[in-house]
Amino acid sequence: MKISILDDYQNAVHKLKAFSKLAGHDVRIWNDHTKDTDQLAERLKDTEALVLIRERTPIRTPLLERLPKLKLISQSSVHPHIDLETCTKRGVLLCSDMHPGEPSYATAELAWGMILSAYRNIPQEVAALKSGRWQSTIGHVLRGKTLGIAGYGRIGGVLARYAKAFEMKVLAWGRAKSAERARADGVEVAASKEALFERSDVVTLHVRLTPETRGLVSAADLARMKPTAMIVNTSRAGLIEPGALAAALKAGRPGFAAVDVYEEEPLLNTDYPLLRMNNAICTPHLGYVALDGYERIFNAAFDQILAFVAGKPFNMINPEALQNR
Numbered sequence: 001m002k003i004s005i006l007d008d009y010q011n012a013v014h015k016l017k018a019f020s021k022l023a024g025h026d027v028r029i030w031n032d033h034t035k036d037t038d039q040l041a042e043r044l045k046d047t048e049a050l051v052l053i054r055e056r057t058p059i060r061t062p063l064l065e066r067l068p069k070l071k072l073i074s075q076s077s078v079h080p081h082i083d084l085e086t087c088t089k090r091g092v093l094l095c096s097d098m099h100p101g102e103p104s105y106a107t108a109e110l111a112w113g114m115i116l117s118a119y120r121n122i123p124q125e126v127a128a129l130k131s132g133r134w135q136s137t138i139g140h141v142l143r144g145k146t147l148g149i150a151g152y153g154r155i156g157g158v159l160a161r162y163a164k165a166f167e168m169k170v171l172a173w174g175r176a177k178s179a180e181r182a183r184a185d186g187v188e189v190a191a192s193k194e195a196l197f198e199r200s201d202v203v204t205l206h207v208r209l210t211p212e213t214r215g216l217v218s219a220a221d222l223a224r225m226k227p228t229a230m231i232v233n234t235s236r237a238g239l240i241e242p243g244a245l246a247a248a249l250k251a252g253r254p255g256f257a258a259v260d261v262y263e264e265e266p267l268l269n270t271d272y273p274l275l276r277m278n279n280a281i282c283t284p285h286l287g288y289v290a291l292d293g294y295e296r297i298f299n300a301a302f303d304q305i306l307a308f309v310a311g312k313p314f315n316m317i318n319p320e321a322l323q324n325r
Contacts, residue, residue: 148200
């Protein structure tokens, strides 16, 4: 098959052990990023199987209508970036490994690393030492503090275990199922979203972005946080009201933020407000980007292609597409 792989920013895919599974196929890997429909249509005009790295490139109807040879999209996880109805009408099968029950440990570890970095001012102290200054800040310890988890799902549960290992108190808030999971793990459930933000020293967001959760965290929620508190977002930028976080950090509530996700990615604008703030740690959506996770993600994506070629597709999101080829 003619296979295209988009958005391999680190030029990593061909170095993976999993890549050997595509031996004998015609594979093209793109290391840059574009959302331009004309450019994507030209690049993918002969593509039969398209491999996506999570949600980096939206695959919308105007593009799909210009890809007559496309038969399969193979990826992992959720798929809000793909126009599924158009795929089905055009006979394009989407196969996605939803890895049920398996949390993203890479994302959980990054969130915890960001919390530690902010509490001990690690980025600032590294920069200071490199410029010839010694001990320029005083940090804080996590022991005895309260970790607030908004959305107690797979990743939230992992963060709760990390927090307990650091002798922190844990508070959770979310929908009924989220609250049920938290209680089953012996975690206290906040009486309300407002209580979560008021009581927590660290609030970490682990909520899926949907039309209902967009703007879930308001300016008023952030204003309820302590001046010494921090918010961590390794989930989706759209969960926070646009512009609210930068304004809140300037106002001093919360005192710190750690952010791994942005409204538009990749973020290459160095004038982006959070990048200019000393009380914000910003990373380039590294949550799931770890070699171990890449091997798993691409093993699944490539296995889905091989199964499709063999006439035995699995992890099908829209199996009815097979009737429209």
